[in-house]
Amino acid sequence: xxxHGAVMRAIGLMSGTSMDGIDLAMLETDGDGLVxxxxxxxxxxxxxxxxxxxxxxxxxxxIEARTDxxxxxxxxxxxxxxxxxxxVEAFLAREGLSASDIDVVGFHGQTVLxxxxxxxxxxxxxxxxxxxxxxxxxxxxxxxxxMTLGGQGAPLVPAYHRAxxxxxxxxxxxxxxxxxxxxxxxxxxTYVGPDGDLRAFDSGPGNTLIDRWVTRHAxxxxxxxxxIASEGRVLSGLANRYLSSPFFTVKERISLDRNxxxxxxxxxxxxxxxxxxxxxxxxxxxxxxxxxxxxxxxLWILTGGGRHNRLIVEDLTVATxxxxxxxxxxxxxxxxxxxxxxxxxxxxxxxxAGLPITYPGTTGVRExxxxxxxxxxxxxxxx
Numbered sequence: 001x002x003x004h005g006a007v008m009r010a011i012g013l014m015s016g017t018s019m020d021g022i023d024l025a026m027l028e029t030d031g032d033g034l035v036x037x038x039x040x041x042x043x044x045x046x047x048x049x050x051x052x053x054x055x056x057x058x059x060x061x062x063i064e065a066r067t068d069x070x071x072x073x074x075x076x077x078x079x080x081x082x083x084x085x086x087x088v089e090a091f092l093a094r095e096g097l098s099a100s101d102i103d104v105v106g107f108h109g110q111t112v113l114x115x116x117x118x119x120x121x122x123x124x125x126x127x128x129x130x131x132x133x134x135x136x137x138x139x140x141x142x143x144x145x146x147m148t149l150g151g152q153g154a155p156l157v158p159a160y161h162r163a164x165x166x167x168x169x170x171x172x173x174x175x176x177x178x179x180x181x182x183x184x185x186x187x188x189x190t191y192v193g194p195d196g197d198l199r200a201f202d203s204g205p206g207n208t209l210i211d212r213w214v215t216r217h218a219x220x221x222x223x224x225x226x227x228i229a230s231e232g233r234v235l236s237g238l239a240n241r242y243l244s245s246p247f248f249t250v251k252e253r254i255s256l257d258r259n260x261x262x263x264x265x266x267x268x269x270x271x272x273x274x275x276x277x278x279x280x281x282x283x284x285x286x287x288x289x290x291x292x293x294x295x296x297x298x299l300w301i302l303t304g305g306g307r308h309n310r311l312i313v314e315d316l317t318v319a320t321x322x323x324x325x326x327x328x329x330x331x332x333x334x335x336x337x338x339x340x341x342x343x344x345x346x347x348x349x350x351x352x353a354g355l356p357i358t359y360p361g362t363t364g365v366r367e368x369x370x371x372x373x374x375x376x377x378x379x380x381x382x383x
Contacts, residue, residue, distance in 0.1 A: 005353075008028070008349045009027070009102055010029060010104050010105070010348050011088060011091070011104075011106070012024070012026075012027070012105075012108075012340075012341040012343065012344030012346070012347075012348065014108045014340040014343075015084075016185055016304075016340065017186050017206075018211060018305060019045065019053045019110065019185070020050070020222070021044035022083065023040070023337065024040060024042070024043070024087055024088065024341055025039075025341035026040065027346055029346050030349065031346060031349035031350035031352070032350070032353075035342075037335065037342060040337070040342075041090075042337065043083070043086075056072075056073060056112045057113075063112075063122055076124060077124040078126065080109070080110055080124050081125055081126045085133040085134055088134055088136075103136075103137065103349075104137045104349060104352060105134065105136050105139070105345075106139050106140075106345045106346075107125055107130055107139070108140075108340075108344050109141075110123060110124045114256075116255050117254070121143050121144065121154075123141070123143070128375040131376060131377040131378075134377055137375070138374070138377065139347075139375075141371075141372060142348075142351065145369060145371035146357075149365045149367065150366045151364050151366075153255065154202070154255040154363060155190070155201070155255065156347060156358060157339070158198055158199075158362045159346075159358075159362070160342065160346045161180040162192050162196065165178050168333075172332050176193065176194040176299075177296070178191075178192050178300075179191050179300050179324075180192075180301050181203070181286055181302050181303065181304075183305065183306025183312065184206050184207060184340070186204075187202065187206035187286055187304075187306065188201065190362075191297065193295065197294065197361070199292075199362070200363075201253030201292065203289040204248070204256070204286070206304065207222065209261060209278045210279060212263055213274050214275055216263070217271040217274070223279075223309060225309065225310060226275075226308075229311045231272040232271075232272030232273040232276030233272075234280045235269055235274075238277050239284070253364075264277075282306060282309075282312050283312045290320075296324065297320075298323075299325055300320060300325065300326045301329055302316075302327070302329060302336065303329045303337075303340075307329065307336050313326065313328070351372035354370050357372070
């Protein structure tokens with residue numbers, strides 16, 4: 001455990017539910033209020049590897065214990081880990097840095113199964129293998145301990161969002177409550193109240209349905225900028241079917257898996273109308289989250305890939321026009337693409353300091369809890 005308050009240079013690695021590649025970000029931080037954001041990068045997965053990850057979601061359904069690796073998951077885990085190592089090595093080379101310049105790496109891995117009601121979450125990623133190859137300490141498996149203490153293992157980024165909220169530019173500094181909305185494969189929100197009150201939960205499908213829909217019907221991985229959706233119309237019957245899901249009304253917020261919401265049947269919509277309707281559903285689901293918050297947000301800060309879909313942004317702006325303002329992360333001086341990777345760097349340092357990373361208001365954990373497993377890099381073992 002590192003001394004609380006020690007400033008460290010950390011790299012965070014995130015491969016999210018959209019499974020499009022590896023986000024990497026560097027921070028200098030004490031794992032608390034000091035956050036100095038550094039360079040970032042993105043390493044895309046090729047189509048072949050993405051298909052293997054998608055297939056792994058089916059294979060992973062056979063998992064009954066966190067260490068199970070049925071089928072080809074062990075081989076896939078090794079390759080995924082090596083791809084993350086290569087991304088770090090390329091980043092260090094680009095930035096003129098060496099392994100000794102980095103104190104710790106926060107490694108998320110790839111979630112292939114998340115079943116909070118069974119206290120089971122599985123991220124492919126071998127922390128020891130990554131630490132050994134890089135020669136840098138690696139903190140990984142940050143979700144599991146939360147589940148042993150009654151939490152859902154997600155979301156983990158909210159504590160970092162609160163740290164960012166404290167440092168917002170003057171233009172936005174007084175706009176509380178503020179809500180950070182991460183529109184990844186699944187959308188999740190973080191509510192930061194005027195007194196620092198922290199609430200967080202998944203709000204519904206993010207990009208995953210749109211991505212899978214346009215992949216099926218157009219053979220492309222995502223709807224860039226919402227261009228396809230802009231040619232379609234909202235099918236109200238289909239939208240209402242999604243939005244009437246019990247998920248949106250039950251009092252207890254639960255974290256979602258990529259497959260908890262299914263694609264429409266091909267007979268229900270064409271390419272454009274399907275993309276438009278699913279974009280509307282994403283925005284409407286985010287807006288519905290207000291019903292579970294102590295106060296209506298004054299400011300919505302959008303992060304993640306979905307903020308590039310102008311239809312999602314426009315629909316959310318309309319849905320919240322009477323309560324708050326919607327901006328993308330860059331308007332607040334933040335990086336909406338690398339924020340989750342930044343969070344994993346911050347969480348790694350926080351974990352080393354033994355500080356809480358999850359809270360009752362974020363994951364439902366019984367008490368504020370730290371987490372993570374430390375794998376020592378070779379360089380760290382040398383005198």
